[in-house]
Amino acid sequence: MHIIHMKTNRIVNPLGFQLDVPRASWVTEGTEARSQAAAQVQVAADEGFERILFDSGKREDIDSLAYELPIALAPRTRYYWRVTVWADNGEVATSEPAWFETAKLDQPWQAEWITPIDQQIHPLLRKAFNLPAPVVSARISISGLGLYELAINGRRVGNEYLTPYCNAYDQWLQYQTFDVTDLLQQGNNVLGAMLGNGWYKGRFGFEGVQHGLYGQQFALLCELVIECADGQSIVVGSDTSWKTATGPILSSSIYDGEVYDANCEQAGWSSVGFDDSEWMAVQPIEIGFERLQARRSLPVVIKETLKPVELIHTPAGETVLDMGQNMVGWLSFKVHAPRGTEILLQYGEVLQQGNFYRDNLRSAKEEYRYISNGESAFVQPYFTFYGFRYVKISGWPGEIDTNDFTGCVIYSDMVQTGQIETSHPLVNRLILNALWGQKGNFVDVPTDCPQRDERMGWTGDAQVFSGAACFNMDAAAFFSKYLYDMYREQQTRNGMVPMVVPSVGMRGGGSAAWGDAAAIIPWNVYLHYGDKAILAQQFESMKAWVNFIKAADDSSGGQRLWTVGFHFGDWLALDGDNPLSRFGGTAIEFIASAYYYYSASLVAKAARVLGKEEETREYEQLASEVRTAIQQEFITPRGRVAINTQTALVLTLFLDLAPEQQRERVVEALRERLRASNNHLKTGFVGTPYLCRVLSNNDSNDLAYRLLLNDDYPGWLYAVKMGATTIWERWNSILPDGSISDTGMNSLNHYAYGSIVEWMYRDMLGLNPVEERPGFRHVRLAPQPDGRIKWAKADFDSAAGHYESSWSIGDDGRLSFQFRIPFNATATLTLPDADLASVNVNGQALTASGLQATQQGGHVTVEIAAGQWSFDYPPTRDYILHYTTNTPLAELLKNSKVVDALSQVFPELSRIDGPMLEQMSSSSLRDIVNSPFMAGRHIDLARIDEELKTITVE
Numbered sequence: 031m032h033i034i035h036m037k038t039n040r041i042v043n044p045l046g047f048q049l050d051v052p053r054a055s056w057v058t059e060g061t062e063a064r065s066q067a068a069a070q071v072q073v074a075a076d077e078g079f080e081r082i083l084f085d086s087g088k089r090e091d092i093d094s095l096a097y098e099l100p101i102a103l104a105p106r107t108r109y110y111w112r113v114t115v116w117a118d119n120g121e122v123a124t125s126e127p128a129w130f131e132t133a134k135l136d137q138p139w140q141a142e143w144i145t146p147i148d149q150q151i152h153p154l155l156r157k158a159f160n161l162p163a164p165v166v167s168a169r170i171s172i173s174g175l176g177l178y179e180l181a182i183n184g185r186r187v188g189n190e191y192l193t194p195y196c197n198a199y200d201q202w203l204q205y206q207t208f209d210v211t212d213l214l215q216q217g218n219n220v221l222g223a224m225l226g227n228g229w230y231k232g233r234f235g236f237e238g239v240q241h242g243l244y245g246q247q248f249a250l251l252c253e254l255v256i257e258c259a260d261g262q263s264i265v266v267g268s269d270t271s272w273k274t275a276t277g278p279i280l281s282s283s284i285y286d287g288e289v290y291d292a293n294c295e296q297a298g299w300s301s302v303g304f305d306d307s308e309w310m311a312v313q314p315i316e317i318g319f320e321r322l323q324a325r326r327s328l329p330v331v332i333k334e335t336l337k338p339v340e341l342i343h344t345p346a347g348e349t350v351l352d353m354g355q356n357m358v359g360w361l362s363f364k365v366h367a368p369r370g371t372e373i374l375l376q377y378g379e380v381l382q383q384g385n386f387y388r389d390n391l392r393s394a395k396e397e398y399r400y401i402s403n404g405e406s407a408f409v410q411p412y413f414t415f416y417g418f419r420y421v422k423i424s425g426w427p428g429e430i431d432t433n434d435f436t437g438c439v440i441y442s443d444m445v446q447t448g449q450i451e452t453s454h455p456l457v458n459r460l461i462l463n464a465l466w467g468q469k470g471n472f473v474d475v476p477t478d479c480p481q482r483d484e485r486m487g488w489t490g491d492a493q494v495f496s497g498a499a500c501f502n503m504d505a506a507a508f509f510s511k512y513l514y515d516m517y518r519e520q521q522t523r524n525g526m527v528p529m530v531v532p533s534v535g536m537r538g539g540g541s542a543a544w545g546d547a548a549a550i551i552p553w554n555v556y557l558h559y560g561d562k563a564i565l566a567q568q569f570e571s572m573k574a575w576v577n578f579i580k581a582a583d584d585s586s587g588g589q590r591l592w593t594v595g596f597h598f599g600d601w602l603a604l605d606g607d608n609p610l611s612r613f614g615g616t617a618i619e620f621i622a623s624a625y626y627y628y629s630a631s632l633v634a635k636a637a638r639v640l641g642k643e644e645e646t647r648e649y650e651q652l653a654s655e656v657r658t659a660i661q662q663e664f665i666t667p668r669g670r671v672a673i674n675t676q677t678a679l680v681l682t683l684f685l686d687l688a689p690e691q692q693r694e695r696v697v698e699a700l701r702e703r704l705r706a707s708n709n710h711l712k713t714g715f716v717g718t719p720y721l722c723r724v725l726s727n728n729d730s731n732d733l734a735y736r737l738l739l740n741d742d743y744p745g746w747l748y749a750v751k752m753g754a755t756t757i758w759e760r761w762n763s764i765l766p767d768g769s770i771s772d773t774g775m776n777s778l779n780h781y782a783y784g785s786i787v788e789w790m791y792r793d794m795l796g797l798n799p800v801e802e803r804p805g806f807r808h809v810r811l812a813p814q815p816d817g818r819i820k821w822a823k824a825d826f827d828s829a830a831g832h833y834e835s836s837w838s839i840g841d842d843g844r845l846s847f848q849f850r851i852p853f854n855a856t857a858t859l860t861l862p863d864a865d866l867a868s869v870n871v872n873g874q875a876l877t878a879s880g881l882q883a884t885q886q887g888g889h890v891t892v893e894i895a896a897g898q899w900s901f902d903y904p905p906t907r908d909y910i911l912h913y914t915t916n917t918p919l920a921e922l923l924k925n926s927k928v929v930d931a932l933s934q935v936f937p938e939l940s941r942i943d944g945p946m947l948e949q950m951s952s953s954s955l956r957d958i959v960n961s962p963f964m965a966g967r968h969i970d971l972a973r974i975d976e977e978l979k980t981i982t983v984e
Contacts, residue, residue, distance in 0.1 A: 031058065031059065031060035031061075031062075031063050031115070031117055031121045031122075031123040031853075032058075032059055032060075032123055032125075033056050033057070033058050033059075033113060033115060033123055033124070033125035033126075034056070034057050034058075034059060035055075035056060035057040035827070036054070036055070036056045036111075036113070036125055036126075036128035037054075037055050037056070037128075038052050038053065038054055038055075038111075038128065038130040039052060039053055039130075039507065039510075039563075040055065040504060040506035040507045040510075040559065040561070041328070041507050042128075043128060043129050043130065044130050044131070045130075045131045045207055045208070045209060046131060046132070046133040046169075046171065046205075046206060046207025046208075046324055046325060047130075047133065047324055047325055047326065048133070048323055048324040048325065048326050049103070049130065049132065049324075050563075050567075051098050051099070051563070052098070052099045052101075052103070052109075052130055053096045053097065053098050053099070053561060053563055054071060054096075054097045054099055054111055054113070054128075055094060055095055055096055055097070055559075055561070055829065056094050056113055056125060057094065057827075057829075057830070057831045057832075057852070057853075058094065058115050058117075058123065058831070058853045058854060059831065059832070059852070059853055060117060060121060060123075060853050060896075062119055062121065063117030063118060063119045063121045063853060063896075064117070064118055064119070064853065064854075064895050064896040064897060065117065065118045065853070065854045065895070065896065066094070066115055066116070066117060066118075066853070066854045067090065067116045067117060067118050068088050068089060068090045068092070068115075068116040069086075069088075069089065069092040069094070069113060069114065069115050069116070070085070070086055070087060070088045070089065070092070070113065070114040071084075071085075071086045071092060071097055071099070071111060071112075071113050072084065072085050072086070072111065072112055072113075072114075073085075073099055073101055073109055073110070073111045074109070074110045074111070074112075074127075075107075075109065075110070076110065077110050077127050077129075079110065079112065079127070083101055083109070084099060084100065084101050088114075088116070093560075094113075094115075094830075094854070095559065095560035095561060095804075095805040095807065095829055095830065096559075096560065096561035096562070096563060096805075099111065103132050103135065104132065104135075105132055105133070105134050105135040105136070105137045106131075106132060106133070106134065106135075106137070106169060106255065107131065107132050108129055108130070108131040108132075109129060109130055109131070109132075110127045110128070110129045111127065111128055111129070111130075112124060112125045112126070112127050112128070113125045117853075131207075132324075133171065133205075133207050133324030133325070134171055134205075134207075134253075134324065135324075138319075139251070139253055139267070139319055139322075140253055140265045140267045141251055141252060141253040141267025141268045141269065142251070142267070142268060142269050142270075142314050143249050143250070143251045143268070143314065143315045143316070143317040143318075144249070144250055144251075144268045144269065144270065144272055144312040144313065144314060144315065145247050145248055145249045145250070145312060145313060145314075145315040146248060146274040146310070146312055146313075147274075147310060147311070147312070147313060148274075148276060148310070149246075149247055149248060150276075151276040151277065151279070151280060152224065152225060152226055152227075152248075152276070152277050152279040152280070152281075152282060152413075153224070153225050153248055153274050153275070153276060153277060154222065154223070154224055154274060154275050154276070154277040154296065154299055154300075155222070155223045155224075155225070155250055155268075155272055155273070155274045155312065156220060156221070156222050156223075156272065156273050156274070156275075156299060156300065156304075156306055156309065157220065157221045157222075157266065157268070157271065157272045157273070158218065158219070158220050158302070158306070159218075159219055159220075159221070159266050160217060160218055160219070161214065161215070161216050161217060161219060161256065161258060161264065162216070162258065162260065162262065163216055163258040163259045163260040163262065164216045164258065164259040165211055165214045165215070165216070165256055165257070165258060165259070166211070166257045166258060166259050167211050167256070167257040168209070168210045168211045168213075168214050168254065168255065168256040168257070169207055169208065169209060169210065169254075169255050170182075170187070170207065170208050170210050170221075170252060170253065170254045170255075171205050171206070171207045171252065171253045171255075172193075172194075172205060172206055172207075172208070172223075172250075172251065172252035172253075173194045173203055173204060173205035173206070173250075173251050173252075173322065174193070174194060174223060174225050174248075174249065174250050174251070175194075175199070175203075175225075175228075175230045175231065175244075175245055175247075175248065175249040175250075175317070176225070176226060176227045176228030176229060176230030176231045176232060176245075176248070176413075177192055177193060177194070177225065177226040177227070177228035177230075177282075177412075177413045178193055178194065178223055178224065178225055178226075178250065179193075179223070179224045179226075179412055179413075180208075180221070180222070180223050180252070181221075181222040181223075181224075181300040182210055182213040182214065182219065182220070182221055182222070182300070183213055183214070183215065183219055183220055183300070183301055183302060184220075184222075184298065184300050184301035184302075185213055187208050187210055187213065188206075188208050188329075189329070189331050189332070190206070190329040190330060190331055191330050191331065191332070191415075191440055192228065192330050192413070192415070192440075192473070192474065193206055193330075194206060194325070194327075195325075195327040195330065195474045196228075196229045196327075196474050196475050196487075196532060197326075197327070197511075197515050197532055198515050198518050198519055198531070198532040198533065199229075199230050199243075199244035199245070199321075199532070200244055201321065201515075201518040201519065201521075201522070202321050202322075202323050202515075202518060203317075203321045203322050203323070204322075204323060204324070204325045204326060204327060205251070205322055205323070205324065205325065206325050207324070207325070210254070214256065218302045218303075219302065220300055220301055220302055220304070221252070221254065221266065221300075222299060222300025222301075223250050223252065224277055224279070224412065225248045225249075225250060226279065226282040226412060226413025226414075227281075227282050227283060227284075227413065228282075228284065228413060229243070229244075229284060229532075229534075230243070230244045230245055231243070231244065231245050231246060231247070231248070232282065232283045232284055232285075233283050233284070233285055233286060234283075234284050234285065234534060235534045235535055235536075236484075236534065236536060240534070240535065243534055243535050247315060249315050249317055250268055251268055251317075251322075252267065252268045253265060253266075253267045253268070254266040254267070269314075270311065270312060270313065270314060272312045273306050273309035273310065273311065273312065274309060274310050274311070274312050275296065275299070275306070275308075275309045275310065276294065277294065277295075277296075278290055278291050278292060278293075278294040278295045278296075279412060279413070280294075282411075282412065282413035282414055283395075283414060284414060284415075284485065285393070285394040285395065285396070285482075285483045285485070286394060286395035286396070286397065286414075287377075287395055287396055287397040287398050287399075287411065287414050287416070288398055288399070288411040288412065288413060288414045289398075289399040289401075290398075290399065290400050290401065290409070290411070290412075291401040292400070292401060292402055292403035292405070292407060293369070293370075293401060293403045295403065326510065326511035326514055327442070327474050327511050328442040328443050328444065328474070328507055328508055328511070329442070329443045330440055330441065330442055330443070330473055330474055331440065331443050332359065332438045332439065332440055333439055333440065333441055333443070333469070334439045335436050335437060335438055335439065336353050336354070336355060336357060336436070336437035336439060337432065337433075337435070337436060337437070338351040338352060338353055338354075338432040338435055338437070339352055339353065339354035340352040340354070341430060341432050342381075342384075342420075344381070344384050344385045344386060345383065345384050345385055346385040346386070348385060348386045348422050349422065349423045349424070349426070349430060350381070350386050350420050350421065350422050350423070351420065351421045351423065351430075351432065351435060352419065352420055353418070353419050353420070353421070353437045354419070354755075355419060355437075355466065355755045356379055356417070356418070356419040356466065356470070356754075356755045356756040356778060356779050357417075357418065357419065357437055357439050357466070357469075357470060358415060358416070358417050358418075358439065358440060358441065358469065358470035358471075358473060358480040358481075358779070359415055359416065359437060359438040359439045359440040360398070360410055360411050360414070360415060360416055360437075360438055360440075361375060361398075361410070361421055361435050361436065361437055361438070362408065362409065362410035362435070362436045362438055363408075363409050363410075363434050363435045363436070364406070364407070364408055364409075364434045365400070365402065365406070365407055365409060365426075365427070365434065366405070366406040366407070366427075367402035367404070367426075367427040368402065368404055368427065369402060369403055369404030370401065370402065370404075371401070371402040371425060371427055372399060372400070372401050372402075372425050373399070373400045373401075373402070373423070373424070373425045373426055374397060374398070374399050374423070374424040374425050375397060375398040375399075375400075375421050375422070375423055376388065376395075376396065376397045376421065376422040376424070377396040377397065377398075377416040377417070377418035377420070377421055377481070378391070378396070378418060378419075378420045378421075378422065379391075379417065379418060379419055379420070379481060379777075379778040379779065380419070380420070380764070380770060380778060381420060382768075382769060382770060386420060386422040387770070389770075389773040390482065390770060390772075390773045390776045390777070390778070391481055391482045391483070392482050392483045392484075392773075392774070393483045394481065394482050394483040396416050396417075396418070396481060398411055398414075398416075410438065415440060415473065415480070416480075416481065417470060417479065417480035417481025417482075417485075417779050418481065419755065421435075439469065440473060441468075441469045441470065441472050441473050442472050442473060442474055442508050444472065444503040444504055444505055444507075444508055445503060445504045445827075446465075446502065446503050447501070447502065447503055447504050447826060447827040447828070448501040448502050448503075448791065448824065448825070448826045448827070449824065449825045449826075450787070450790050450791065450794075450795065450822065450823070450824045451822070451823055452794075452819050452821065452822040452823075453819055453820040453821045453822070454739070454818075454819050456741065456747045456750045456751065457738065457739070457747070457819065459750045459755075460746050460747060460750050460786070461787060461790065462755075463749070463750065463754055463755060463756050463757050463784065464498060464502070464757055464781065464784030464785075464786070464787045465502055465784075465787075466755060466756045466779075467756045467757040467779055467780070467781030467784045468495070468498075468499055468502055468503065468781055468784070470756060470779050470781075471491075471779065471780075471781050472499070472503075472505070472508060474511075475487040475512060475531070475532070476488075476491065476492035476495070476499075476508075476509075476512060477491075478491045478759075478777070478780060478782075479759065479777035479779055479780050480779055481777065481778075481779060482777060484777075486530040486534060487512065487515075487530050487531045487532060488529065488530050488544070489516070489527055489528070489529065489530065489531055489544045489545060489547040489548075490529075490541070490543050490544035490547065490598065490601065490715055490782070491715070491780070491781065491782045492512065492547055492551060493543065493544070493546060493547035493550050493551055494543075494715055494716075494718070494719040494782050494785050495719075495781050495782055495784060495785050496509065496547075496550065496551045496554045496555070497554050497558075497719075497785070497788040498784060498785050498786075498787040498788040498791075500554060500555065500558040500559075501558075501787065501788060501791045501797075501826065502787065504827075505555075506555055506558070506559045506561070506564070509551055509552075509555050509564075510555070510564060510567065512531065512551075513548075513551060513552060513555075513564070513567070513568050513571065514567065514568075515531050515532060516531045516547070516548055516571060517548075517568065517570065517571035517574075519531055519532065519533050520548070520571055520574050520575065521574075523537075523539065524574075524578060524581075525574030525575055525577050525578035525581075526539050526540040526545065526575075526578050527539055527540065527544070527545035527546075527547065527548045527575055527578075529541065529544055538596065540578065540582075540595050540596065541595070541596060541597045541598045542592065542597045542598075542618075542621050542622035542624075542625040542626070543597075543598065543621065543625050543715065543716050544598060545575055545578075545579075546575070546625045546628060546629045548568070548571050548572055548574075548575040548629070549572045549575055549576065549628070549629035549632040549633060549636075550628070550629070550632065552564050552565055552567075552568040552571075552572060552636070553565075553632045553635065553636065556636075556639070556804055557799045557801065557804050557805075558799060558804070558805065558806070558828075558829065559804075559805050559829045560803075560804040560805020560806070560807060560829055560830070561805070561829075562639050562640060565636045565639055565640055566640060568636075569633075569636055569637070569640060569642075572629070572632065572633045572636055573633055573645070573649075575629060576626075576629050576630050576633050576649065576652070579592055579626050579629070579630075580652065582594050582595055583626070589659055589663075590626075590652075590655040590656045590658070590659035591619065591622075591623045591626070591656070591659050591660070591663060592619065592622035592623045592625070592626040593619045593622070593623070595622075597618045597621065597622050598613065598715070599613040599614050599616060599618045599621055599714075599716070600613070600614030600615070600616045600621060600675075600677045600713065600714040600715065600716040600717055601613065601614065601714045601715040601716065602614070602714040602715060602759070602760060602761075603615060603616065603675075603677060603712060603713055603714030603715075603716075603717065604711075604712045604713075604714070604744055604761065605675050605676065605677075605712040605713075612775075614675075614677065614713075614714045614716075615675050615712075616673055616675045616677040616678045616716070616717070617673045617678070620660075620664055620673045620678055620681075621677070621678075621681065621716055623656065623659070623660050623663075623664075624660065624681045624682075624685055624687060626656050627653055627656040627657050627660060627685060627687065628685055630649050630652045630653035630656060631649070631650070631653040633645070633649040634646050634648075634649035634650040634652075634653055635801065637649060657687060660687050661687065661688070661689065664678075664687075665682070665687070665688050665689075665692065668692070668695070669688060669689070669691075669692025669693075669694075669695035669696060670695065670699070671688070671696055671699060674699065674703065675703065675712070675717075676700065676703045676704065676707075676711065676712050676713050676717055676721065677712075677713050677714065677716055677717030679696055679699055679700040679703060680700065680713065680717045680720050680721050680724050681716070681717070681720070682696050683696055683697065683700065683724045683728060684720040684723065684724050693728075697728045697729070697730065700724070700725070700728075700730075701730060701733065704733055704737075705930060709733065709736050709737070709740070709931075710737070710740055710742075710744055710745060711737055711740075711744055711745070712744075715782055718782075718783055718785065718786075719782075719785035719788070721734075721737065722734040722737055722738060722786060722789040722793065723788070723789050723792060723793060725737070726789065726793035726814050727793070731793070731814045731816060732816065732981075734789065734793065734814075735816040735818055735819070738786065738789075739818055743761060743762050743766070744761035744762065745761070746783070746786055748761070748762075749761075749763070749764070752764045752766075752768075754778070756778060756779040756780075756781070757779070757780060757781050757782070757783050757784040758776075758777070758778055758780060758783070759775065759776055759777040759778070759780035759782075760772070760776060761783075763776050763777075763778055764778075790822075790824075791824060791826065793812070793813075793814050794813065794814065794815075794822055795813050795822060795823070795824040795835040795836070795837075796810075796811045796812040796813030796814065796835055796860075797809055797811065797824060797826055797833055797835055798810040798811070798812060805828070805829040805830055806826075806828035806829060806830040806831075806833065806852075806855060807830050807854070807855055807856075808855065808856050808857065808858070809833070809851075809855070809856075809857045809858075810857075810858055810860070811835065811849065811857040811858065811859040811860065811894075812859075812860040812862075813835055813837050813847065813862075814862055815837045815839060815845060815862070815909065816909075817839060817909045817910060817911045818911065818979060820838065820839055821836065821837065821838035821839070822836065822837060823835070823836030823837075823848075824836070828852070830852055830854065830855045831852025831853055831854070831855060832850065832852050833849075833850060833851065833852060833855075834848065834849060834850035835847075835848075835849055835850075836848045836849075839909045839910070842904075843904065843905065843908060843909050843910045844902060844903065844904050844905075845861075845862075845863075845864075845902065845903060845904075845905050845909065846900070846901070846902040847861070847899075847900070847901040847902070848898075848899070848900050848901075849894070849898070849899040849900075849901075850897070850898050850899075851894060851895060851896045851897060851899070852896055853896050854896065855895075855896055856893065856894065856895050856896070857893075857894050857895075858891060858892075858893055859891065859892040859893070859894055859899075859901075860886075860889050860890070860891050861889060861890040861891075861892065861901060861903070862888075862889055862905070863888055863889070863905040863906045863907045863909075864888070864889055864890040864903055864905065864906065865885070865890070865903070865906055866883060866884070866885040866890050868903045868904055869883075869890055869901060869902075869903040870901065870902050870903060871892075871899065871900065871901050872898075872899065872900050873900070876890070876892065876901070881893065881894065888906060911979050911981075913925075913928060913978040913979070913981055914975055914978055914979070915954060915955040915956040915959075915971050915974055915975050915978065916954045916955075916956055917954060917955075917978070918953065918954055919953055919954065919955065919958065922955070922978075925981060927981045928978065928981055931977045931978070931981060932955075932974075932977075955971075955974060956971060959971055
């Protein structure tokens, strides 16, 4: 037995973060032990635990998901903690020490904000100082506006990029703390900082035209605190003794890229011995300290690197590198070019007619210009990033060697926690596409897209993907920062949630499904990680959002429906009356009212978790009133939903809006809507995340797989077949002929529809967290196989430990399942289409295993604990696919699902009259299509074959 994944506030060894109350979490792994009997947590002032500050003692109630450390925190102090776990079988394990270190807390700053006099070119700032003795410990706290990069004695501090990151600068400012002990020396030292525009003062915002959204001037604040071996404590802070000069970065922009002139470099400028006698003075700037907080943002780092897969010479004569993957970050390169050579890199997502293309970036230039000083150089940008797969290179001296280029993939420092693999290669690529979409759009803020003149923290996109995000990666700390920012914005808007967070100066917002991110994301984070601190942090935000909706409701008559305000509706759905409209065909007042109910019910649930009884009752009552009003307005007494769209029916089922006795009619209505669209989706941002989940949980799992596996438009696999390596903004971002469908709003890295991955984890592989025991301490394990995929498996490092879930369908049709349940966790397993008497577990009959198992209709339910489990049985229905175009017509027509399917893809079949049908009954569809009866008609046999493969024998 051993203890791993030790985190404080879901971060490994956090330094200088805003911790509030530190919460320890860990995972215990064991081969024989199954559950925790007791645990002990200790906190010490030293790594050897000689000066213990807190000892919980051996206790049975300590939870590894989030144990609050009840200690008074001192500024700039490192605390060590460890845990001992006693298991049910007597095993004992003690962890290695983990640590966290506080920031300044309430200490006053011994530094001042400074700014260069010349604001035209990106500045260098420098401070030389002397240390009288060797350094024992040194920490620097720093913030720069817009962005900063710091060096000490010529060496870069840390491995982070785009600090101090993106937040509502008008509400709060972040500073980072770094351990710089190893960069300092006795004697002379130098601090050097470089500043860039970033989100704070560069070109950023809607329509891409705003400059200086939050400020107009560069600024730096830093405070270096040094403990020397002779006992002295020395502070070096930013003040007017610093010097400044213009640097080699001539311009930088989040949208447009960077221009770097190596001829303007000042070699050794951040090192000892550099002559700064001609540098200029800096001046103080009034920014104040009231908004300053310790960091909440995770580091943005280079998480991985890629090499170009191809050097392309296009028909237009361009030289283009193909990275093989739509990625976010930049190209670094090695070059030795004559002095004055200007090298231009232009970034784009797609080729058109084999040529470089980037009109879909709108006004964003997405380029990097490097002007050589004649020396060999390793080059990469400082204050920008790009979304791209292809890079057009101009001005390169001589032949290009792809080995000189490296793609640097950046995103917030989150650990990947989930992985799914299936027998279907296109589905596997789809899963990767969703993961790459998360990587590219989780760069400090969950953006909509990473390439065009937008790149904003759209609340709707983040909301619909938040569940999938938490399966893919440990996103708890990432979302915590985003949600904190959200509430700061709400506080200036009477609870309204802006369309994007940070709001980038826009006052609009309050849209259903977008603003509901305030309630849905905290609840998803709580479900996944089991730490109610996120609900405590965001409860006032959740409540303020629902109160904002209620105020709008009250102002329009108090009907408990949401019928006023601007709403995006089912954004980009395909069922609108106007094909040019982006709002979809589902009535906006229905969507808004459904989310009114959803958020009110989540506030009630959060209040219950937090022990807020009065608010629990208040918001339960509000949610009940809204649900009743929805039923009265939109659902007839016999169960017909007045808004007959896929999305309206999906929301009705997912949110349980219809009376229970009418539920089956709503399910059948949804099946009918799918049949009417040839079993293709018509949903947009609102309906798509829940569509397959609703189908799988309402006896329509075959349709969920059908939607997953559709490889024509509109469908997830259409994009995969068209070469997508990320998720597209639109179902047809690229048309079948390879041309891009629209340039005004067409991102090829837009992760919202990647929410299908949540269905894969929850329903294909069956890993469902439960509200009563969140954090995957207990799961509802309900995998649902389908014969069109032969096997599937998931590995998931949950907050409670490592889960595995896999299934396969044997050649004989037998179902086999393998599961791993982590230490101190349990699961309620549902085996589909099972007869209790026929089920084996770990090689023996389930009925003789001693496990608690029951037959529930056509399924078997089993309670299982930690360990490895293997189940197999002959299912009570056939999972082997039988039908093809070679199957005799008489056999096909026995199955009503076949008849329905054929009427959609083979309408000519209806022209066959009775005598002809009898004559052809022994013929196959392939024979009929090739017969004189069908002469001159072009029938897609392959398409019909695919249709038939989706249907099992009745």
